Amino acid sequence: MSAGAGEHPVAFPPAALPFAPVQFTGRHVVSISDFSRNDLIHVLELAARMESSKSPARLDGKLMATLFFEPSTRTRLSFEAAMHKLGGKVIGFSDAGSTSTKKGESLADTIRMVERYADVIVMRHPRDGAARLASEISTVPVINGGDGGNQHPSQTFLDLYTIAKLFPALLSGERELTIAFAGDLRYGRTVHSLLTALCHFKVRMLLVAPRGLEMPEQYLNAAAKAGLVVQEVPTLQEVVAQADVLYMTRLQEERFPDPLEFDHIKHSYRITAAMLASAPAHLRILHPLPRVNEIAIDVDATPHAHYFAQAGNGIPVRQALLSLVIGTV
Amino acid sequence: MVDRLRPSDPPTSSNPRVRQVEAILHGTVIDHIPGHMTLKVANLLARENDQVSIGMNLRSARMGRKGVVKISGRELDARTLSRLALIAPSASVSIIRDTQVVQKFTVPMPKLFEDIARCANPNCVTNHERWASRMEVVNTDPLTVCCIYCERTFLATELALL
Ligand SMILES: [Zn+2]
Numbered sequence A: 001m002s003a004g005a006g007e008h009p010v011a012f013p014p015a016a017l018p019f020a021p022v023q024f025t026g027r028h029v030v031s032i033s034d035f036s037r038n039d040l041i042h043v044l045e046l047a048a049r050m051e052s053s054k055s056p057a058r059l060d061g062k063l064m065a066t067l068f069f070e071p072s073t074r075t076r077l078s079f080e081a082a083m084h085k086l087g088g089k090v091i092g093f094s095d096a097g098s099t100s101t102k103k104g105e106s107l108a109d110t111i112r113m114v115e116r117y118a119d120v121i122v123m124r125h126p127r128d129g130a131a132r133l134a135s136e137i138s139t140v141p142v143i144n145g146g147d148g149g150n151q152h153p154s155q156t157f158l159d160l161y162t163i164a165k166l167f168p169a170l171l172s173g174e175r176e177l178t179i180a181f182a183g184d185l186r187y188g189r190t191v192h193s194l195l196t197a198l199c200h201f202k203v204r205m206l207l208v209a210p211r212g213l214e215m216p217e218q219y220l221n222a223a224a225k226a227g228l229v230v231q232e233v234p235t236l237q238e239v240v241a242q243a244d245v246l247y248m249t250r251l252q253e254e255r256f257p258d259p260l261e262f263d264h265i266k267h268s269y270r271i272t273a274a275m276l277a278s279a280p281a282h283l284r285i286l287h288p289l290p291r292v293n294e295i296a297i298d299v300d301a302t303p304h305a306h307y308f309a310q311a312g313n314g315i316p317v318r319q320a321l322l323s324l325v326i327g328t329v
Numbered sequence B: 001m002v003d004r005l006r007p008s009d010p011p012t013s014s015n016p017r018v019r020q021v022e023a024i025l026h027g028t029v030i031d032h033i034p035g036h037m038t039l040k041v042a043n044l045l046a047r048e049n050d051q052v053s054i055g056m057n058l059r060s061a062r063m064g065r066k067g068v069v070k071i072s073g074r075e076l077d078a079r080t081l082s083r084l085a086l087i088a089p090s091a092s093v094s095i096i097r098d099t100q101v102v103q104k105f106t107v108p109m110p111k112l113f114e115d116i117a118r119c120a121n122p123n124c125v126t127n128h129e130r131w132a133s134r135m136e137v138v139n140t141d142p143l144t145v146c147c148i149y150c151e152r153t154f155l156a157t158e159l160a161l162l
Helices: A037-052 A073-085 A107-114 A130-137 A153-166 A189-198 A217-225 A236-242 A259-268 A274-278 A307-312 A314-326 B035-045 B078-087
Strands: A063-068 A089-093 A120-125 A142-147 A177-182 A203-208 A229-232 A245-248 A284-286 B027-034 B052-060 B064-072 B092-097 B100-106 B112-114 B134-140 B143-147 B153-155
Touching: A037 A153, A037 A314, A063 A073, A063 A107, A073 A089, A073 A120, A073 A142, A073 A153, A073 A314, A107 A120, A107 A130, A120 A130, A120 A314, A130 A142, A142 A153, A142 A314, A153 A189, A153 A245, A153 A284, A153 A307, A153 A314, A177 A189, A177 A236, A189 A203, A189 A217, A189 A245, A203 A236, A217 A229, A236 A274, A284 A307, A307 A314, B027 B035, B035 B052, B035 B064, B035 B078, B078 B112
Parallel strands: A063 A089, A063 A120, A120 A142, A177 A203, A177 A245, A203 A229, A245 A284
Antiparallel strands: B027 B064, B027 B092, B052 B064, B092 B100, B112 B134, B134 B143, B143 B153
16 A cells, blocks of 8 residues: 555555644635645645545534635635535635626725625635735635635645545655656746645655746755755656656646747647556656646546546545634544 | 934944045935945935935945945934845945934844835735735845745845835
8 A cells, every 4th residue: 555556545654643733723824835744744634534534524604705806617616615515605706807806996805894704715816925915814714726826725735635645655754755747847836836845745856847947946945955856857758757646737838939849848748648658557647737738638548647536635625724724623 | 213223322433534425414324335226225315305415436445336325414214224225235324413423333134124115026916906015034145035925036136115
């Protein structure tokens, strides 16, 4: 089991469980950098309990407000499903066009109003830092469902949960995992946040990115400071042979000044079933979804595809976050 | 406002070196300004009716060429000192009373710049909502700050004062 890669329910080694008690009630979930190693493990452990338990802690009578100033169906549905599963209720809006923001209401005023009737606020906003601003105003916990290109911490928690479930060695440390990131590492916020979180664990990182879209220096420095071995690798094929986890991200055409260059690059950053022929059996491919071309459809049928299971992990992770900040566990 | 002034401090004897800019009776001298920042510092400090003397490209043993700005009849408030810290962190400030230097100090470096500069990230929420910017100092040499909202890091020289 410790080699991992089976989609088993809770597989956390007991060694990972004894941690210092963590106070979560009333806490905002704005940025992954706000969380210590203990915090992260606490959330993952509770997510595992949420997933395995027939009747997880209930949030009956609690109300979650989803303030989506820009649409994100995926994130909103996942939070709403998590809240409903816990017995709570949901109010909210799913795009700013339908709100008073359009009439010029400030974000601060929207929060001051909503905090009076919700027990927790989940928000997504096109501006970087919007969730931090909201958290400074709100007396109820604010969970950031994405602020511009900055943070999306529940995604990072679910990524981490997915890796920990596949490879318990992430938490037990009995083996050093090799985790590869591929694609746009410069602008991809999911990989920035995940790397920040992985700094708390003993992993080896492989990075594959087109020239100009490499991982920014500040994250590389933080990883080096945390003692992670980070290696930049020239091709996807090289990564496939060595990695436990391959985390793929989208390449966006608008990042390339030359459309011909994009055309060329997008083929070298696309993973296909044929490329996986030489991969070790336990290699798992993750992706924050939606994918475009970077993962060929024929990969879906291979045992390496794990991105849909990953998305499913969003439910127990968001159940855990909601219960923790509302304070029912 | 003279909140940085501790009256119990012994007066320092005036600088024996040859004055390169005319002395003032009461006020503030900002010395050791990096050459290219001198006019910016003068602009920042001068209010209407203030009498300001500017020395540019003066010789300095410590920094080669430097600027000096003298402002008559006024001492700097906390906000002005913060703004000065952002644009000329190496500058020194002398408070002059009756032509004597009563206190001299390097610009105090705050931990946090609050409502001092505009965040250089155009998509930062502080540039779109009526909300004060807040930037944490993450490095002092070169002066580097991190916006606590958008979490971007900037060199102080990339920022525009508010
Ligand atoms: Zn900012």
